[in-house]
Amino acid sequence: RKEVEQDPGPFNVPEGATVAFNCTYSNSASQSFFWYRQDCRKEPKLLMSVYSSGNEDGRFTAQLNRASQYISLLIRDSKLSDSATYLCVPQDTGRRALTFGSGTRLQVQP
Amino acid sequence: DTGVSQDPRHKITKRGQNVTFRCDPISEHNRLYWYRQTLGQGPEFLTYFQNEAQLEKSRLLSDRFSAERPKGSFSTLEIQRTEQGDSAMYLCASSFLAGGGGEQYFGPGTRLTVT
Numbered sequence: 001r002k003e004v005e006q007d008p009g010p011f012n013v014p015e016g017a018t019v020a021f022n023c024t025y026s027n028s029a030s031q032s033f034f035w036y037r038q039d040c041r042k043e044p045k046l047l048m049s050v051y052s053s054g055n056e057d058g059r060f061t062a063q064l065n066r067a068s069q070y071i072s073l074l075i076r077d078s079k080l081s082d083s084a085t086y087l088c089v090p091q092d093t094g095r096r097a098l099t100f101g102s103g104t105r106l107q108v109q110p
Numbered sequence: 111d112t113g114v115s116q117d118p119r120h121k122i123t124k125r126g127q128n129v130t131f132r133c134d135p136i137s138e139h140n141r142l143y144w145y146r147q148t149l150g151q152g153p154e155f156l157t158y159f160q161n162e163a164q165l166e167k168s169r170l171l172s173d174r175f176s177a178e179r180p181k182g183s184f185s186t187l188e189i190q191r192t193e194q195g196d197s198a199m200y201l202c203a204s205s206f207l208a209g210g211g212g213e214q215y216f217g218p219g220t221r222l223t224v225t
Contacts, residue, residue, distance in 0.1 A: 004152075032212050034212075034213065041199075041221075042218070042219075043201055043216040043217060043218050043219050044153065044201075044216050045216070046213055046214075046215065049213055087152050087153075089152075091212050095166070096141060096143070096158050096160075096165070096166065096205075096212065097143070097155035097158060097166060097168070098143075098145075098153075098155065098212075098214060099155070100152030100153050100154070101152050102150065102151050102152050103152055
């Protein structure tokens, strides 16, 4: 089983839609979680950090379910500029290295 | 620009040649990381430094790869005797030790093509 599993997509949604991505992780020692977005051929950019049960930042909401070992990202009122790949990243507190999923690709259409 | 910088941004080399990449972290960050990313995959961890000490190396870091951070500021990643399988984006990231979480901030990457 992969350490981090994400649906690769693509998720094709119209502008203004709400879309949610799920991510499951296998390492129960993961304590910190991050969502990064990555545009084509660019570096990953930190979108959100999750240390407790969830986090909200504007149109973006992350929810963490430690018992089931999954984390979700909800994007409300999708914009064209949200089109990107979203990478789920759990972090084991015993390690500094980040373990990235392969990402979920989102395409927001006009 | 006070973000992470990497040089060069692109490198094309012939198989068997040596290449060296440089990373300058965000100035107050004392942790520096190297990752490698291939098409369709997320970044994979290679190694990390806390100040000048190299504290962890991935099994992906074969004997042909070496990284240094001699003064605890910039870092270099060298690949000797490059192979076609080394073609990838090499990403550098940095983070701050004290306070906050483990957020890592990435540079623009060096795209390596081995012909």
